[in-house]
Amino acid sequence: MAVISLDIQERTPYVGGRVFGQTGAYEVISGVAHYAFDPNDPANTVITDIGLAPRNRQGLVECQGDFRLFRPVDPVRGKRALLVDVVNRGNSVALNAFNESGRGSQGQPDPGNGFLFRHGFAVLQCGWQFDVAPGQGPRLHVPDALAANGAPLTGRISYIFQPIKDQTGEELFAGIYMRSLPMDADAQDAVLTVRDYEDDAPTVIPRGRWRFAREAEGKVTPDTAFIYKASGFAAGKIYEVVYTTSGAHIAGVGLLATRDMVSFLKYGTAAQGNPCAGELNYAHGFGVSQTGRFLRLFVYLGLNLDERGRQVLDGVLAHIGGGRMAEFNKRFPQLNTSSKRTLSYLFPYTDVSQRDPVSGRTDSILAKSRLHRDARGGTPKIFFTNSAAEYYGSLGSLIHTNVESTEDVAPSDAVRIYQISGAQHGSGALPLNNGRGGGRLQQYLNIMSERPVLRAALLNLHAWVAQGQAPPPSKHPRIADGTLVAPSRVAPTFNRIPGVVYPERLHALSPRDYQAGFDLARANHTGGGEPMPVGIGFTTLVAAVDQDGNELGGVRLPDVTVPLAAYTGWNVRHKDIGGENQMIGLSGSTIPFPVTRAQRQAKGDPRKSIEERYASRDAYLAQTLQAALELVRLRYMLEEDVEQAVALAGQRWDALTALAGDKAAAPAQAGAR
Numbered sequence: 076m077a078v079i080s081l082d083i084q085e086r087t088p089y090v091g092g093r094v095f096g097q098t099g100a101y102e103v104i105s106g107v108a109h110y111a112f113d114p115n116d117p118a119n120t121v122i123t124d125i126g127l128a129p130r131n132r133q134g135l136v137e138c139q140g141d142f143r144l145f146r147p148v149d150p151v152r153g154k155r156a157l158l159v160d161v162v163n164r165g166n167s168v169a170l171n172a173f174n175e176s177g178r179g180s181q182g183q184p185d186p187g188n189g190f191l192f193r194h195g196f197a198v199l200q201c202g203w204q205f206d207v208a209p210g211q212g213p214r215l216h217v218p219d220a221l222a223a224n225g226a227p228l229t230g231r232i233s234y235i236f237q238p239i240k241d242q243t244g245e246e247l248f249a250g251i252y253m254r255s256l257p258m259d260a261d262a263q264d265a266v267l268t269v270r271d272y273e274d275d276a277p278t279v280i281p282r283g284r285w286r287f288a289r290e291a292e293g294k295v296t297p298d299t300a301f302i303y304k305a306s307g308f309a310a311g312k313i314y315e316v317v318y319t320t321s322g323a324h325i326a327g328v329g330l331l332a333t334r335d336m337v338s339f340l341k342y343g344t345a346a347q348g349n350p351c352a353g354e355l356n357y358a359h360g361f362g363v364s365q366t367g368r369f370l371r372l373f374v375y376l377g378l379n380l381d382e383r384g385r386q387v388l389d390g391v392l393a394h395i396g397g398g399r400m401a402e403f404n405k406r407f408p409q410l411n412t413s414s415k416r417t418l419s420y421l422f423p424y425t426d427v428s429q430r431d432p433v434s435g436r437t438d439s440i441l442a443k444s445r446l447h448r449d450a451r452g453g454t455p456k457i458f459f460t461n462s463a464a465e466y467y468g469s470l471g472s473l474i475h476t477n478v479e480s481t482e483d484v485a486p487s488d489a490v491r492i493y494q495i496s497g498a499q500h501g502s503g504a505l506p507l508n509n510g511r512g513g514g515r516l517q518q519y520l521n522i523m524s525e526r527p528v529l530r531a532a533l534l535n536l537h538a539w540v541a542q543g544q545a546p547p548p549s550k551h552p553r554i555a556d557g558t559l560v561a562p563s564r565v566a567p568t569f570n571r572i573p574g575v576v577y578p579e580r581l582h583a584l585s586p587r588d589y590q591a592g593f594d595l596a597r598a599n600h601t602g603g604g605e606p607m608p609v610g611i612g613f614t615t616l617v618a619a620v621d622q623d624g625n626e627l628g629g630v631r632l633p634d635v636t637v638p639l640a641a642y643t644g645w646n647v648r649h650k651d652i653g654g655e656n657q658m659i660g661l662s663g664s665t666i667p668f669p670v671t672r673a674q675r676q677a678k679g680d681p682r683k684s685i686e687e688r689y690a691s692r693d694a695y696l697a698q699t700l701q702a703a704l705e706l707v708r709l710r711y712m713l714e715e716d717v718e719q720a721v722a723l724a725g726q727r728w729d730a731l732t733a734l735a736g737d738k739a740a741a742p743a744q745a746g747a748r
Contacts, residue, residue, distance in 0.1 A: 077335035077382060081142075081348050082107040089145060090183060095192035098152050103183060104144040104350050108201065108339075110332050111135040118382045122327035123404045124220035127228075140202030140215035140332055144340075147195065150354040154195035156537055157351070157358040159337055159388070161366035162200050164411065165212025168363035169198060172394070172502075172529050190530060197351060201336045203329030203369070204410055208252040215332055220323040220406065228323040229258070232407050235273075235315045235414045236308075239652040244290050244303045245314075251411055257318040260287040260297040265318040267302070272580055272657070273313055273414070280304075287318075311653020320407065327404040330369075330378055337388065338381040357540055359390035360455075361533070364500065365410070367396030368419060371459075375400060375423075377443030379455060390536045391457045394529065395500055395661075397469025398424040424473035426457065426490045431478055441487065456539050457490045458532050458546070462498035462525060463618060463626055463644025464661040466552075467581060469500075472559060472616040475551055480614040483554050493532065493711075494551035494629035496618060497642035498525045499663025505730050507665065515649035517576065517656070521663030522730075523634045523642050524723065527706075527716040535710060547710045550630050552618040558628030560619045568620050569641075573678050575666060578647050578658040581615045617644075623682050624666060630711045633702040633720055637695065639685055639731045641666040667731050674735070685732060692728050699724040 147153035160169035176187030202213035268277035343349030465471030499521035552559035624641030669675035706712035
């Protein structure tokens with residue numbers, strides 16, 4: 076077993092022994108897990124560069140990582156199920172998504188509404204990511220790949236940034252603890268380029284006009300952690316610096332650590348130090364965004380069987396990962412990059428086999444799991460859930476269409492696909508604002524919460540695994556019924572709304588030239604040099620919208636079916652931060668309806684006003700209640716979430732009807748065209 080020991084450093088009652096429903100009290104166990112992997116075991120050889128890691132006397136590759144475990148004090152009253160909270164940059168995703176919790180205090184995460192604990196799940200958080208800062212959350216200490224002479228490996232790496240203001244300097248990989256920095260501040264092989272869009276041809280900035288340096292107190296000094304340009308970096312422009320770095324962290328062992336920690340808790344004995352010995356029948360993985368892609372890669376690489384051939388995860392809920400996987404298994408990985416020119420955009424995308432017309436390969440997300448199925452069935456039950464945003468920036472449509480985006484592809488029997496109509500990348504909330512990360516956006520940020528769908532999905536997934544109860548059918552936009560369309564079909568609906576400009580480009584990029592000779596699952600891939608070529612852009616399909624701008628075809632929450640605004644998975648940059656009308660990140664929009672008929676007429680908004688739609692606040696809330704109950708009937712929402720759905724609807728009513736007169740166009744007045 077690859078977990079050789081657990082160093083338990085703290086074992087305390089959770090939030091003072093608070094009782095969570097019928098499950099009762101929980102305890103928190105935290106410490107350090109020590110791992111040792113056989114680099115020659117076929118279960119491990121898929122990890123890039125594991126054969127180049129230092130080995131102990133037994134020929135094993137060692138590493139260690141933090142963990143935190145929430146366990147029912149009386150496991151008989153629990154679900155006998157472990158939820159693996161695949162932490163994102165050290166932060167819990169499960170407690171936030173299901174419990175709506177904050178960070179908490181005194182070292183213990185806030186239990187929020189207690190959903191996971193009331194429903195009896197044990198929850199595991201274990202470090203898998205090497206670049207988490209100390210104290211920020213669970214981290215894994217990984218080995219470096221070494222050359223035959225014991226020297227660190229060197230190679231090319233790129234860093235991309237798009238300023239939100241004119242500036243002279245930029246910190247490379249800001250906020251990331253372990254960074255792949257230039258070897259030499261004066262390196263002449265470093266290249267800096269600039270472009271307007273990421274798929275534009277780059278313009279090289281002469282080496283003499285910039286340097287690796289930091290400006291402080293009026294002085295500019297050499298510093299490989301910063302890039303400096305006296306004439307400045309312009310707001311909204313996209314800059315990419317490519318340079319030689321040293322030291323290749325073997326990031327892929329994070330996949331093995333996750334696999335083996337879960338396996339240890341499921342199958343390990345009390346004599347081996349397992350605090351959950353004999354308590355768990357099932358384990359489900361939950362990841363969001365980066366860690367949703369982590370789970371897609373985990374399954375794709377065939378890692379759901381441990382070194383002894385036992386199934387690890389019984390269920391997987393991969394949220395807002397889109398059609399991508401991750402860069403977590405390559406040399407010189409950039410775990411936190413937002414660049415579209417990465418391996419995470421490579422084929423395959425669906426869970427059923429397809430042929431890629433560029434590479435000529437036939438593959439699927441589940442191909443290796445099916446090839447190596449064990450006595451229990453080999454593949455986990457899987458939910459792929461996405462918001463509207465992944466269809467705009469993360470290949471969301473490709474998980475249920477062919478690569479050419481000309482026809483629908485049905486998922487396999489072990490998979491369900493759900494799209495949350497109109498939601499952005501991560502739950503939104505009031506109050507209304509149009510700022511994110513210090514930058515201004517054209518529209519208010521999306522205020523929809525997607526959590527009701529996730530809570531229902533988790534319980535449906537567990538019932539599927541534990542009781543064989545089939546979950547609700549997949550629900551997402553489709554080509555066949557006209558709810559999945561080209562962006563050009565959607566643009567006119569938004570461009571006719573005063574103060575709204577639909578994104579000018581929706582290109583989803585892939586280094587497709589790279590793809591023809593590369594297999595994501597092939598071990599010891601060296602990275603091939605950077606920057607990666609732009610290659611071929613995908614045909615991006617998005618959800619069709621109704622006359623108000625709200626999406627059709629997916630799971631439509633009451634926000635969308637009983638609307639006060641149009642909710643989108645896209646937003647664009649404000650002219651104040653440069654790159655005006657370019658789509659920004661994975662932010663969504665709230666585009667309020669006019670409050671009154673007079674306001675609608677004065678502004679020329681083609682959409683009916685709130686007062687023309689609903690007789691009163693009570694009438695609006697009554698319709699919201701009926702819409703929520705219908706989702707409960709269809710099992711896309713839980714009955715316990717209905718009361719909150721109506722309460723949040725009341726808050727939306729109060730906030731959006733307060734937008735009287737010119738206040739209704741606040742983002743547009745701030746500079747949108």
